Amino acid sequence: MLEIENLAVEVEGKTILENINLRVNKGELHAIMGPNGSGKSTLAYAIAGKGGYVIRNGKILLDGEDLTRLEPEERALKGIFLGFQEPPPLPGVKLSTLIVAALNKRRGVKDLTKLSSMRDYKAILEGLEKVGLSKSYALREANVGFSGGEKKRAEILQAMLLDPKIVILDEPDSGLDVEGVAKIAEIIGELRGEGKGLLVITHYARIFKHIKPDKVSILVNGKIVAKGGGELAYKVDDEGYKSFS
Amino acid sequence: MTTNNAEELLSAYSPEDVLGYAKPVKTSLIIKGKLSRGIVEEISRAKKEPGWMLRLRLRALELFEKLPTPNWVIGLEELDLEELAYYVRPDVKEPAVTYEDLPPEIRDYYDKLGIPEMEAKLLSGITFQFESETVYHKAKETLEKKGVIMLPMEEAVIKYPDLVKQYFSKIYPIADHKFAALHYALWSGGAFVYIPKGVKVTEPIEAFFLIGQSLEGQFEHSLIIADENSYLHFIEGCSAPMLKRYSFHDGAVELYAHGGSAIKFTTIQNWSKNVVNFNNKRGIAEENARIDWIEGGLGSRITYTYPSSILKGANSSSSSIVIQMSKGPYVKDSGSKMYHLAPNTRSKIINKSISVDGGVNIYRGLVKINKGAVKARSHVECQSLILDDHSYAYTYPHNQVEEPSAIITHEATTGRIGEEQLFYLRQRSLTEQEATSLIAIGFIEDVMKDMPFEYVNILRKVIEIEFSKVGGLG
Numbered sequence: 001m002l003e004i005e006n007l008a009v010e011v012e013g014k015t016i017l018e019n020i021n022l023r024v025n026k027g028e029l030h031a032i033m034g035p036n037g038s039g040k041s042t043l044a045y046a047i048a049g050k051g052g053y054v055i056r057n058g059k060i061l062l063d064g065e066d067l068t069r070l071e072p073e074e075r076a077l078k079g080i081f082l083g084f085q086e087p088p089p090l091p092g093v094k095l096s097t098l099i100v101a102a103l104n105k106r107r108g109v110k111d112l113t114k115l116s117s118m119r120d121y122k123a124i125l126e127g128l129e130k131v132g133l134s135k136s137y138a139l140r141e142a143n144v145g146f147s148g149g150e151k152k153r154a155e156i157l158q159a160m161l162l163d164p165k166i167v168i169l170d171e172p173d174s175g176l177d178v179e180g181v182a183k184i185a186e187i188i189g190e191l192r193g194e195g196k197g198l199l200v201i202t203h204y205a206r207i208f209k210h211i212k213p214d215k216v217s218i219l220v221n222g223k224i225v226a227k228g229g230g231e232l233a234y235k236v237d238d239e240g241y242k243s244f245s
Numbered sequence: 246m247t248t249n250n251a252e253e254l255l256s257a258y259s260p261e262d263v264l265g266y267a268k269p270v271k272t273s274l275i276i277k278g279k280l281s282r283g284i285v286e287e288i289s290r291a292k293k294e295p296g297w298m299l300r301l302r303l304r305a306l307e308l309f310e311k312l313p314t315p316n317w318v319i320g321l322e323e324l325d326l327e328e329l330a331y332y333v334r335p336d337v338k339e340p341a342v343t344y345e346d347l348p349p350e351i352r353d354y355y356d357k358l359g360i361p362e363m364e365a366k367l368l369s370g371i372t373f374q375f376e377s378e379t380v381y382h383k384a385k386e387t388l389e390k391k392g393v394i395m396l397p398m399e400e401a402v403i404k405y406p407d408l409v410k411q412y413f414s415k416i417y418p419i420a421d422h423k424f425a426a427l428h429y430a431l432w433s434g435g436a437f438v439y440i441p442k443g444v445k446v447t448e449p450i451e452a453f454f455l456i457g458q459s460l461e462g463q464f465e466h467s468l469i470i471a472d473e474n475s476y477l478h479f480i481e482g483c484s485a486p487m488l489k490r491y492s493f494h495d496g497a498v499e500l501y502a503h504g505g506s507a508i509k510f511t512t513i514q515n516w517s518k519n520v521v522n523f524n525n526k527r528g529i530a531e532e533n534a535r536i537d538w539i540e541g542g543l544g545s546r547i548t549y550t551y552p553s554s555i556l557k558g559a560n561s562s563s564s565s566i567v568i569q570m571s572k573g574p575y576v577k578d579s580g581s582k583m584y585h586l587a588p589n590t591r592s593k594i595i596n597k598s599i600s601v602d603g604g605v606n607i608y609r610g611l612v613k614i615n616k617g618a619v620k621a622r623s624h625v626e627c628q629s630l631i632l633d634d635h636s637y638a639y640t641y642p643h644n645q646v647e648e649p650s651a652i653i654t655h656e657a658t659t660g661r662i663g664e665e666q667l668f669y670l671r672q673r674s675l676t677e678q679e680a681t682s683l684i685a686i687g688f689i690e691d692v693m694k695d696m697p698f699e700y701v702n703i704l705r706k707v708i709e710i711e712f713s714k715v716g717g718l719g
Contacts, residue, residue: 050668076674084672088665092687101683102673112679113686141687158673 001025002047002080002166002197007058009039009046016042017222020058024166024197029188031208031233032201034219035241040201041085043219044170047199048082049075062165077106079165083155083172085201089144095154096124096138102162123161131157132183148175156187167191168199173207185210205237220244264357264486264517270350270375270457271336279327282306285430288332292399292433295406305419305429312423317578317609318549323491324521329462331431333376340372340382340397351375354455358484368480369448370395374465375455377433388446394439395450398466401437408439412468416499416555417527424523424549428464428495435465435496440475440506449478449511456520459490468499471506471534478509484544488519491546500528500536504558507535516545518575524550532558532587538565542577551609553582556590556621564593566692571604571636580609580641585621585651594625597689600636608640616647627657630688632681660688 007020017039024030034040046053047060049072060067067075090098100120101112109116125135131153143151152172159167169188173181189211192198200213208230216232217224218241225244226232276287285306289299314321341347344361355361355373364371370384372395379397388395394405402409419429436452456463471477485492494516502508508528516522522545528536538552554563565581583592598606612623629638644653662684670680 048668048672051664072668072671073674073676076672082672084669088663088669090666090669090684090687091660092690093683094687097683097687098670098673101675101679105674105679112675113683162673 001063002199003059003061004047005059005061007043007046007060008056009042010054010056011042011052015056015222017046020224022199022217022224024199026165026197027192027195028215029192029198029200029211029213031213031216031230032199032219033205033216033233033236034203036203038219039222040203040219041170042222044082044085044168044199044201047075047168048072048080076164081159081162081164081167083152083159083167083169085170085174087143087151087155089146090142091144093142094139095142096121098142099124099158099161102158106162124157127157127161130160131187132180133157149177149180152176152184153180156184159191160187164196166197166199168201170201171203172200173202181207182210205233208233208237218244264354264484267458267486267488268350268353271348272333272376273336274332274334275330276332277330280306280309280331280430284331288431288433291332291334294399294402297406297410298402301414301419302430302432305426308420309423309426309430312420312426315422315424318424319547319576319578321521321547324493326427326462328460329493330458330460331462331464332433333458333461334378335375335380335457337375337378337380340379342381342383344381347381351380354457354486355381358453358455358482360453363451367449368451369446370450372397372436372450372452373455374434374453374463376457376461377463379434379436384450385448387448388450391444391446392441393444393446394437396437398435398437398468399433401468405437405439408470409437409468412470412499412501413466414499416501416529417497417525421525424495425497425525428466428497428523428525431462431464431495432466432497433464435467436469437467438469438477438479440469440471440477442472443474444472445476446478447476449480451480451482453482453484454494454496455483456485456488456492456494456516459488459492459519462493462495465496466499467497469508469510470501471503471508473503474505475503476507478511481510481512482515483513483522484515485517485520487517491519491521493521494545495523496525498524498526500526502528502530502534502536502561504531505533506531507537509537510539510552512538512540512542512550514540514542514544514548514550516548518544518546518573520545522546522548522550524548526550527553527555528563529555529557530561530563533560534558535561536563538563538567538581540565540567540579542567542569542579545575545577547576548578550577550579551582553584554592555584555586556592556618557586559587560589561587562591564595566595567597568689568692569596569598569606570601571598571606572601574603576605576607578607578609580607580611582611583613583623585612585614585618585623585648588617588619588621590618590621592623594623594627595692596627597630597692598628598638599630599632599685599688600638601632602636604636606638608638608642610641611643611645612653613645614648614651614653618648619650621648621651623651623653625653625655628688629659630685631659631661632685
């Protein structure tokens with residue numbers, strides 16, 4: 001369970017988020033919706049511990065443990081996964097090498113880049129098929145020359161394989177066609193079914209046509225201005241954010 | 246390599262860690278003092294070499310005295326030739342043919358470098374130079390059966406004077422620059438290889454050079470001649486233990502690839518951090534011949550190396566792949582040179598450098614296409630990876646094209662590891678150092694496939710270890 005209490009976040013001396021209170025339970029899909037510049041990605045980065053995102057107030061708790069002062073890699077090992085809105089290209093680093101390194105790190109294997117079990121490789125290949133990427137992507141350089149949609153598929157693939165407790169997805173459907181969005185939604189549903197907590201950050205409710213969120217929080221100008229059930233997502237879709245500001 | 250040796254080598258931080266502090270090794274002759282005719286004559290006498298070689302040395306000494314210090318040489322403030330021993334003969338009467346015959350101190354270095362295992366598994370011949378002389382030399386029977394001549398350089402001068410005279414200093418000219426002249430005045434050691442027509446040597450031949458003491462000069466000279474339609478892969482390894490003060494390496498390599506032959510020349514340079522390193526390499530390719538240079542530069546205080554190919558015959562080709570890593574207050578000054586003299590000649594230069602912790606990498610390359618080298622092609626790729634804001638990479642590519650039908654393509658990129666990449670990998674649970682090493686290994690991954698497997702493993706490990714603070718990853 002992820003709990004965010006009274007969080008205030010500053011970037012370059014400017015307050016971006018204030019008084020954020022959220023809770024993502026196990027097996028629950030929580031949507032954060034808001035217009036551009038409302039601080040959605042800042043929230044994702046602050047939870048993951050990105051440098052420069054200064055937590056001025058409040059706490060981030062995972063299963064009761066305070067993560068607020070931990071390094072990004074420590075938070076990741078505790079079970080926080082962030083699917084990036086724009087994952088950076090990693091020239092020379094194969095997608096499979098990246099995943100193998102992350103898996104080995106979690107198991108305490110010293111040689112990070114060495115495949116420790118053929119099962120891992122098999123899981124990567126099956127995962128690729130599932131997210132709609134061809135097997136050859138295992139040997140492609142991660143995020144290099146990937147289209148927007150391919151990047152999103154590779155991010156959700158990692159969410160599946162790294163077995164985190166909390167999956168934060170920042171705009172998981174941008175750049176995807178209808179079929180792709182449906183696929184991502186299906187995988188989100190499965191992750192929820194496995195008991196993971198999901199925090200899905202999005203501007204549009206497009207993905208929620210395929211999967212209904214359990215909770216919705218509306219973020220405008222760095223503050224949560226409304227909270228509700230899944231229906232709230234469809235209301236935003238019909239009316240936009242005007243009524244909340 | 247046995248597991249023990251491999252592990253020791255791999256878990257070490259640097260050659261100093263593998264080889265430890267320099268240990269005293271018995272010597273039977275040391276020549277030092279103010280550089281003069283007398284010194285050169287003394288070296289020649291010690292080697293009992295023919296008059297023509299002494300004359301070549303003396304001509305080189307004159308040129309050394311006349312030639313100016315090249316303006317591209319930086320960082321030699323400490324180098325004082327008068328302090329150096331120009332010639333150090335270890336107390337070994339003749340090159341050992343069995344490894345048990347080596348003096349135990351030398352054998353210890355040899356063991357620590359894992360050379361006996363590599364010899365057994367990988368190589369068809371090996372020559373091991375300690376200080377100024379070859380101390381161990383062995384060619385497998387298969388080489389002899391094929392008519393391959395493989396000898397310590399001075400033995401070849403005596404046994405095959407006509408063959409040596411025909412090529413020695415004809416490929417890498419004495420007057421090329423001041424330190425080339427110095428090399429020819431003082432040269433000692435190195436390997437001579439001749440591959441007869443049509444003979445393909447499938448297992449590599451390796452030469453290993455070790456400097457054992459401070460304030461010593463090593464000037465080995467290797468000459469490789471591939472006769473028509475032959476093939477050879479030659480590997481050169483360099484290392485030194487921890488030295489109290491600097492030492493100076495000024496070696497030379499000459500390759501001659503006759504029609505239709507191919508020579509692949511790999512250098513793994515891992516001098517300790519106190520070695521000033523000049524590595525003068527040049528090859529000539531006749532019609533349809535090919536020369537491939539591969540160099541991985543890890544160690545040394547400062548390195549100057551410019552593998553060069555002269556594409557003399559039509560349809561000849563050459564590639565040069567150089568990977569340099571400068572970590573700490575060290576400099577690598579390198580750059581490949583390709584001279585296209587004939588039609589349809591092709592060359593490819595790939596230079597990759599990693600600079601970190603104040604390290605500096607400099608690329609000075611040259612592609613020269615002469616008039617008449619019709620439809621010559623060259624591709625140059627320089628990629629620099631800079632890992633922090635106090636490390637540097639400079640690229641000075643130079644093209645001279647006199648043939649209108651020739652095409653040169655050039656790509657240069659300088660990259661820094663982005664904050665975004667580091668954060669992304671840390672979000673995937675890697676530490677900053679693990680993330681950096683993953684990106685650095687990725688950066689050179691595509692060129693490592695051209696290296697012998699054993700070396701790739703060592704190289705990967707060295708990089709991983711270089712980026713972790715103490716005692717390896719994890």
